[in-house]
Amino acid sequence: MPQMINLTINGKTVTVPSGSTVLEAAQVADVEIPTLCHHPDLTPTGSCRLCVVSVEGMRGPTTACTLPAADGMVVHTETEEVVTLRRFVLSMLLTDHPNECMTCEADGDCELQRWVYQYQVPWPEHSGARHAYPIDSDPNPVVFVDMNKCILCGRCVRVCQEIQGCNVWDFSQRGFDTLVVAGSAQAMLDAGCESCGNCVAYCPVGALFDKPSLGWGRAAYQDKVRTTCTFCGVGCQFDFNLKDGKITRVTSAEDAPVNGLALCVKGRYGWDFIARPDRLTTPLIRDENVTDGPWPGFREAGWDEALDLVAQKLVHYRDTSGPDSVAYLTSAKCTNEETYLMQKLARGIGKTNNIDHCARLCHASTVAGLAATLGSGAMTNTIEDSTSESAAIFVIGSNTTEQHPVIGTKIRHAVRYRGVPLIVADPRRISLTRLPGCLHLQQRPGTDVALVNGLMREILVNGWEDTEYIAQRTEGFEELKETVMQYTLEKTAAITGVPAAKIAEAARILGTHKPGAVFWAMGITQHTTGVMNVMSLSNLQVLLGNLGVRGGGVNPLRGQNNVQGACDMGGLPNVYPGYQPVAANREKFEQAWGVTGLSEKPGLTVVEVMNGAHEGSVKAIYIMAEDPMTSDPDLNHVREALERVDFLVVQDIFMSETAKFADVILPATSFAEKEGTFTNTERRIQRVRTAVEAPGVARADWEILCDVGTRMGYPLTYASPAEIMDEIAQVTPSFAGVHYSRLDRGEQLHWPVKADDHPGTPILHIGQFTRGKGLFKALEHIEPQEAPDAEYPFTMTTGRVLYHWHGGTQSRRSKNLMALYPEPLVEISDQDAASLSIADGDAIKVASRRGEFVARARITDRVAEGLIFSTFHFPDGNANWATGAFLDPVAKIPEYKVSAVRVEKLA
């Protein structure tokens, strides 16, 4: 406990911990001291001098933001002297500031304006020098720069350095000519800008602004709706700014629990997809006679007709071809409540467990692997403790700064500001590997089990394992030891391609820095050995005693905004909500739902559904907000399957690649147009709120599902998603205490939330593992399914880029994001490009045994020789034309990360 000290501020005595500044003490005393350069998230610099206060016994006025509070100190914050000095400082600022409040976007939010008003500083007329910088001086498509308004507080410099970790902004020149520049006075993007706009969020004036929102009305006078971002599993919250029923801007909020004022480029600027004119606005029914208009091949229909058709067909196939001839795909993009309803529809009305979603394609191996070893298939720790309290960080198969950007920045911060040693295992030289001191293990794709075994052997050989922890809390140690002891440094190096010395160094770091946190994503899971990879990492963390402690954990980073929730809500073919196995809980749910005949047989997974459609056993598919024609492997096969299936319903907000094959399309709402909850990667359940009305007659997914269910003969009637959540709480022990009333009070709930008065469980496995003992699984290295050969000499690995998200249905419709990343690019090494005579930007063809695609080449040192990297964000140039559906035997996840391909330069 820090020592407490007492001081007096404006006659009020206040007690604060020693080490507080006078400014912080004043906040405790509820005394406001004006500031401009200060921000509580950033290192104080004391540069604006506005917070001068008078301290008895001190020689002159001094700045409250930099002055440590001392016991017995007597502070006055509004003496005539300091007020005069504040007026002087403000007046000085105005001598080089445009008098443009009438047209300034920051009017009403501007901190300079606020203090000038409060201290009634007259406009200083003078004939001296003023700057006339070019307005809108940077070509960045999302950040507007007007240095004339800059007051040189340096918040942008500090936020870019301290929070975003990009160091784009800095001061240049000196004296009156001092100005903030990007890089060496370059364009922001050339200086390494990630376009997160966090500098805009921290700018106290109108010098930096969100370019897409210029002229859309001032934020200060607009309504705001707090909601949760749709663009990844981090769970950032922000405010939609609204004017005349339209979204004008996204502003971040200091009290957002995960991210504070920080957001990434997608969250801050990707919102413009919501109001795109090509949104689906009315139900559509296939009609080949329609050849023109916005939806060739479809005719517009009323809700009644469309819903009746869907209900009738689903009942028809259920009753004529058997319940398992129908498959339901729920969505990691929709809310918890919607997935709950979808699986209730599939199981309770459709009588099938053929319900799955794209978690199958991302973290199915995590869920299966961790459930087996620990008893719970989710991230064990919170973003906060795993990044700010860990003694070491091991990132394997996660390009965190691009896929989970806000977590990525927290890892950067841990390395730069806490000096935490960072190990990154990734075949690519991703941004994290460039951090100072990062130990990069550049393994050959598909050799993770061997790598982790090698690490564990070194740990055991050096006695760095947690013996007591192993003895008390685990089982299977001897078997594990026997296996991993065979993975000598030499052998591991030979398999993985990582130099032995680096493996030894990584093991030393992990062995001697506890607790350490392990993070992973698709680089681990999307392999035929995905479950084994996950269990290996579980082995490692259990061996080190890093589970059930703050700063440790196995931390799979979930990709989609609600992929965690979609799994939690039973959007999986083998479990009811809360991971209750279908085999063992039939009666419970029959009773709860008032139905009979629930299936005890686990259903089909995503890839199996497509295989079933291909071979004819699956007759009808109801797809909610998923796009297998983009995200599944081997798209030629998927296309054939979708062409063959008898009846396809697609419920979406856009005409997705999959929707083009549909018989009925149901227009749904985006996350900005409905109520609900998302569960982020750290199991935190957060609210999604309605900001704007849906376009046309589009309806929220949960409302559509209710109607379909009702028309299928089982009334699904809920007044609101809150009611659905109450039902979820009744049937799901881990959600027993989750209610909208608690969430709307601001309670931060991480499941399991076992009762109405249970505070939630931020960290799993404290004291005991969910399954009892932590299980060590002895695992041997297995080669990936497809090895490069003479015909297909390259290994292709796939993933995402910062500016796009998943299949791109949303991000490709954001003008802002497309301005930053307009087309698919394939990363290829210098050496390979040279040997194939490929220049940067050349069109190239990538072909595998299954298919081919065309995209432009980006020559980079991020990939090693023999490796190429491509994405699945764009319908053309989609890597999934070439990937194969080689599945993990347990999790049925495809091996997206390793395909053998050929690369050709196009003439």
Next chain:
Amino acid sequence: MIRSSILISGDPLSLSRGAEATKLAIEAELVFYGLEDEVRVGYTGRIGNTDALPAVIVYPEGTVYGPVSPEAGAAIVEEHLYKGRRLEDLVLPIEVAPGAIEAPSAVGDMLSGQRRVVLKRAGTIDPYSIDDYIAYDGYFALGKALTNMAPNEVLETVKASGLQGRGGAGFPAGLKWSFVAQQPAPTRYIVCNADESEPGTFKDRLILEGDPHAVLEGMALAGYAVGANEGWIYIRGEYAMAKDILNNAIAAAEDMNLLGDNILGSDFSFHIHVHAGAGAYVCGEETALLNSLEGLRGIPRVRPPYPTVSGFRGKPTVVNNVETLANVAPIILNGVDWFRSIGTERSPGTKVYTMLGDVNVTGLVETPMGTTLREIINVYGGGMKGGKAFKAAQTGGAAGSIIAPALLDVPMDYATMLQHGATLGSGALLICADDTCIVDLAYVLMRFFAAESCGKCVPCRLGTLRMMECLERLRQGRGTSDDLEELQRMAQQVIQTSFCGLGQGAPVSILSALRHFREEFDAHVAGTCPTGTCPMSGPVETAVELHDYFSIERS
């Protein structure tokens, strides 16, 4: 067997005037006469007046020649060294101006008034020769400390000596050391502030160019006293010669185990690195210096924490000025009583001044603390130039106060000057005769600060500019009495609100000028310049630069 030694001024000005050719000619002539093994040739810092450059000193006689062309250099070898007779035509007329201050002490009587502690060896020894330094008691203090004194004894000795920081603030050096020594951190640093950027100040350069080991030895002693094993010299970027001399000296000292690991076989190791600045006045401020040394933008840091707690690389750090460090070895060698016998009670020791402006002899003067300005001007400056009357002086550099004749007889030390509202600062003395326009001087000073403000804090960044603009109006005869009010008010507010010493010091000259020469400002408002020298008096000639005031070449 060396019987004679020649030092050639190798400062940038001398080099630009062909010092290198002179040196080559001398060396060639020595070979011609077969004297190359008997006569040693080397560079030293600037010698003598500007118009005498490049200059040459021949030891042991201490004869100073200048300016010396290559032909003259050859002649010196032939006449002075080979035939044994002085080249009277070339001997510098130093005798004419008693107190010629840059001539070496060996010249003798002319410098009798000076008391040389810091500059004892400068100009006497070859700065490239560690043997010379050792021959003049060099590294004896370090040897004494390492063999006979505990670190704490060294620290206590410096504390007891009363040595004050010579960078300008006069903070007790021993006290600063003790703050660093108290810190629990295992790593500590000694940083030598050699970023001598104060206009009109070049004492540190002369120390570094003439006697580099004095500073290195001082740093090693400081390191021993506080428990630091690494030292950094942050040297002004323009001081190329001094940097070269320092690097040479460090290498030589390491070769002789006077620096490096286990110095003189002891447990104490000390390594010194030299880092050149890139030309920013503000980097003389110690925290801006530390930022710059770490590769960051040279802007001052928030204090606390002070460098003694969290300095270079976040570790406790002693930051001392060159002159301060050069005082350390003599104190350790000769003791507290000796040091305290020089100077005043509150400010023991000597002070090195750089005197510029309207005096007959400009340059370096080292005298005991407490010497009056009148004595310095009359004895060492050879009196006012052209018999003009003394009007004002600015002491302590651009950030110093402008003092009126009333202060001519104040014994100058840190505390006494402060009592009179003035500062000793870096030791720069700008002497102004009665034809100096104070308004113009104030304008030129403020233009310097407006240009050198680092831009970090609002009052300094914008306040210096607005004050400069105000002064510009005044010197052009466009000023009003409102401008004067405004100037006075701004000057006070900039001092009160500025982040660091730069902004806090920038208006000092204005306030003191307004205090002592208010009538001259009023005259400008009324439309006349009493001296008739500023732009309002005639066709506007605005090219006056700061270096026109702070130049030893001022005509």
